[in-house]
Amino acid sequence: MKNITNAQWIKSPKLCKECEIRYSKSFEVKKDLVSASLEATALGVYVVDINGERVGDYVLAPGWTAYQKRLQVETYDVTAMLKENNTVSIGVGPGWKGRYFTGTERCAGYFLGVRETALIAALTLDYADGTSEVIYTDGSWTVQLGKFVSTDLYNGYTYDPNFVDEEPMKAIAFPHNNKILLDRQGERVVEHERLPAKEIIITPKGETVIDFGQNLTGYVEFRIKGNKGETAVIHHGEVLDAEGNFYRDNLRAAKAQACFVCDGEEHVCKPDFDFFGFRYIKLENWSDEVKLENFTAIVVHSDIKRTGHFECSSEMLNKLYHNVIWGQKGNYLDVPTDCPQRDERLGWTGDAQVFVKAAAYNFDVERFFLKWLADLRAEQRPWGTIPHVIPDIFDVDENSSAAWADAVTVCPWQMYLSYANKDLIAESLDSMKNYIEYIENSSVDGIWCKSWHFGDWLNLDASDVGKCDVGTNKDLIATAYYIYSSEILIKAMELCGEDASEYKTKREASVVAFRNKFMENGRIKPEYVTQTAATLAVHFGISDNIDETAKQLNELVTECGHLKTGFVGTPYLLHALTDNGYVKTAYDLILREEYPSWLFSVRMGATTIWEHWDSLREDGTMWSTDMNSFNHYAYGAVADWMYGDMAGIKADEKNPAYKHIIFRPYTDSRIDWVKASVETRNGLVKSEWKTENGKTAYTFTVPEGCTATVILPGGEYEVGAGVHNYIV
Ligand code: BGC
Numbered sequence: 001m002k003n004i005t006n007a008q009w010i011k012s013p014k015l016c017k018e019c020e021i022r023y024s025k026s027f028e029v030k031k032d033l034v035s036a037s038l039e040a041t042a043l044g045v046y047v048v049d050i051n052g053e054r055v056g057d058y059v060l061a062p063g064w065t066a067y068q069k070r071l072q073v074e075t076y077d078v079t080a081m082l083k084e085n086n087t088v089s090i091g092v093g094p095g096w097k098g099r100y101f102t103g104t105e106r107c108a109g110y111f112l113g114v115r116e117t118a119l120i121a122a123l124t125l126d127y128a129d130g131t132s133e134v135i136y137t138d139g140s141w142t143v144q145l146g147k148f149v150s151t152d153l154y155n156g157y158t159y160d161p162n163f164v165d166e167e168p169m170k171a172i173a174f175p176h177n178n179k180i181l182l183d184r185q186g187e188r189v190v191e192h193e194r195l196p197a198k199e200i201i202i203t204p205k206g207e208t209v210i211d212f213g214q215n216l217t218g219y220v221e222f223r224i225k226g227n228k229g230e231t232a233v234i235h236h237g238e239v240l241d242a243e244g245n246f247y248r249d250n251l252r253a254a255k256a257q258a259c260f261v262c263d264g265e266e267h268v269c270k271p272d273f274d275f276f277g278f279r280y281i282k283l284e285n286w287s288d289e290v291k292l293e294n295f296t297a298i299v300v301h302s303d304i305k306r307t308g309h310f311e312c313s314s315e316m317l318n319k320l321y322h323n324v325i326w327g328q329k330g331n332y333l334d335v336p337t338d339c340p341q342r343d344e345r346l347g348w349t350g351d352a353q354v355f356v357k358a359a360a361y362n363f364d365v366e367r368f369f370l371k372w373l374a375d376l377r378a379e380q381r382p383w384g385t386i387p388h389v390i391p392d393i394f395d396v397d398e399n400s401s402a403a404w405a406d407a408v409t410v411c412p413w414q415m416y417l418s419y420a421n422k423d424l425i426a427e428s429l430d431s432m433k434n435y436i437e438y439i440e441n442s443s444v445d446g447i448w449c450k451s452w453h454f455g456d457w458l459n460l461d462a463s464d465v466g467k468c469d470v471g472t473n474k475d476l477i478a479t480a481y482y483i484y485s486s487e488i489l490i491k492a493m494e495l496c497g498e499d500a501s502e503y504k505t506k507r508e509a510s511v512v513a514f515r516n517k518f519m520e521n522g523r524i525k526p527e528y529v530t531q532t533a534a535t536l537a538v539h540f541g542i543s544d545n546i547d548e549t550a551k552q553l554n555e556l557v558t559e560c561g562h563l564k565t566g567f568v569g570t571p572y573l574l575h576a577l578t579d580n581g582y583v584k585t586a587y588d589l590i591l592r593e594e595y596p597s598w599l600f601s602v603r604m605g606a607t608t609i610w611e612h613w614d615s616l617r618e619d620g621t622m623w624s625t626d627m628n629s630f631n632h633y634a635y636g637a638v639a640d641w642m643y644g645d646m647a648g649i650k651a652d653e654k655n656p657a658y659k660h661i662i663f664r665p666y667t668d669s670r671i672d673w674v675k676a677s678v679e680t681r682n683g684l685v686k687s688e689w690k691t692e693n694g695k696t697a698y699t700f701t702v703p704e705g706c707t708a709t710v711i712l713p714g715g716e717y718e719v720g721a722g723v724h725n726y727i728v
Helices: 315-331 349-362 366-379 407-419 422-441 474-495 501-518 531-539 546-560 570-578 583-591 598-603 633-646
Strands: 009-011 021-028 033-043 045-050 071-077 085-093 118-127 132-136 142-145 148-152 156-159 172-174 181-183 189-196 199-202 208-224 231-237 257-261 267-269 276-284 295-302 308-312 649-651 660-663 673-680 683-692 695-702 707-712 715-719 722-727
Touching: 033 045, 033 085, 085 118, 085 148, 189 208, 208 231, 208 257, 208 315, 257 267, 295 315, 308 315, 308 633, 315 349, 315 583, 315 598, 315 633, 349 366, 349 407, 349 570, 349 633, 366 407, 366 422, 407 422, 407 474, 422 474, 422 501, 474 501, 474 531, 501 531, 531 546, 531 570, 546 570, 546 583, 570 583, 570 633, 583 598, 583 633, 633 649, 633 673, 660 695, 695 707, 707 722, 715 722
Parallel strands: 071 181, 156 257, 660 707
Antiparallel strands: 009 118, 009 172, 021 085, 021 142, 033 071, 033 118, 045 085, 118 132, 148 156, 189 295, 199 208, 208 267, 208 276, 208 295, 231 257, 231 276, 308 673, 649 660, 673 683, 683 695, 695 722, 707 715
16 A cells, blocks of 8 residues: 555445445646556445546455455556546445345444445556655545445345436545555456356246356346336346246345336446346346347456366266356355355355365465455454354354354465465464364363354254254264364464464363263264264264274265265265275265255256255255255365365375375276366376276376375375376
8 A cells, every 4th residue: 555544534425325426536637647556445345437437347346354444455557547637436335334234233334433335545646757646535526426326235236327416515534444454455356257148038927037057146237228217127036936937035135136227228237336146137127129149147256266177077077066166156256155146145154164175176265365364363252252254244242153163273274285375374373272262161071062053054964944053963063173173273383383282182182072972982972973973073083983983974874875964064074985985985975966965956957056955856946935045155065075086186284285295086987087187386286087998097297396195096106296197
């Protein structure tokens, strides 16, 4: 940041909770200009125009942070846009700051003491004669209501091309904490793919629906003329119902509408301050002839670079993988969200932590997480609890839920594994310790039993329909997660040269307590047994007889023939099986196409990952109208097994960022070949295998400067850079 901290915050004298407020200022450039840079941010989301031209391609700037403590500033080079006489115009919509989340009286800006949106900016002009001039936001800026006459992230927007606010007023300068300002830390959100409309559907109800063929996050750019004075409406939906009609009940209170006030002239429109989660749109009041070429879906997400690719001989698995990628695109929009469509779209910690490993194979997510984890640390309470959602709009102080709050340990550790980011580990150490100490204070004799938890959210052990958090015993899950998270803390401390012996002692005590309370002879006791319980005892290395517990897990799965796990068990289930010799059972689960399974949704035509195993049922009905997202990446965590166990590409925590790679693929007779690659910080890592006539040919690529351990059925090999072939 250069000059913005000397600017004044400005807001509008016109109070309008869901409007675009346009702030503008005219100025002259009288001397030879060498460079001009604009620093800007807002409480709300903003777009900048200079002389009528859009500045930059940042969408929904400045993104979503813990606004009361941290607000990102973007710097734009605007040298080429300036003339002698100029006007800078900045439109600000409420965005995340102004949105009231369902079930809470709070919006993301609740704690700020600024009721409406606000802006701060500084335009620095550097002249050839060595002098500089800075145009700051202050009370001289003009304020008008903008053409987005209403805008709200859940409800959508109304655009009126002919709206002109006839009463320009002067902005109100007001004091606000400039210490919250920081240079942008995360990735910018930008437009990505442009998907053409695929099909016009006239539904049994007679609705005009357009299908884009892919569930996505972003918005529609549409061409419209319409009848003067009429308001045309676009409704957004993810699926059609059992009869083939447009369906939007699962969006709950989010109206998710794009409205356009027609003037009889042709316009091309897309929103400045909104996004939607959708595959289908329904047109209402559309007097133009409906033509596919007039509608384009624009995919919007954080500008994360794709790093991972996976392909195999099963078209169904390839589709599942495709759905995981689209789930990540749709939910990595500035913060890692649970879902992008309904009246939620929050930075749920549990969802973020179960998916982070898969996420870091698919895309380079380091910078994306640096920002979000800084918000997580900023939102942590002094007594160690981590809010359920980051940024925190629930303001639940007293409690952290196991598997959700553990994002504080799991996510930084994944950044270390994937990108060798040791600085982040050092920065996170205090927050990890604080959280672990909160758990210890909420435990009795090594069992974490004094907090409320989400449990194995949405699992299938719950006999009560609609009870999402029952099933596996919550103290069991919580204690297992304590053991896992404190192990990460211990590794993190040792990495930073700190003595972790105290934490080790407490962890060991908890391991013993877990075994005594929940296990007997290496097996989960009958009163506690579930697939998730056994999975955690195996995968987190808690059992004193992993072979026996893994055997029990295998029995549990084979006896019932399918998975029953929810948010907590699902990410580790296949790992716990393959790591312990039950490769066929793991493949049985991943290849199963009947409900419940990953491929069931694929067979039902999913193009993203569903929230529930039965979001949509065989007969086309929905499990519920409530809490039923069709773009929820949590179960997409299975992609980390596809990269890590099918293709066998694993990072090594002793030598992270794939400086040393572990190749250990697991084959299955139902899959003929697998190809995967990860563009790592140390170069391109590849693994391929192909089975023919009973023999499997493996090819591993180790980038320059890296080494690898190859583990195959017949042997183990230490190799250096290059391409390595084996036939087994
Ligand atoms: C969200 C989840 C989240 C959960 C908490 C839901 O409403 O969509 O994904 O983790 O609440 O259990």
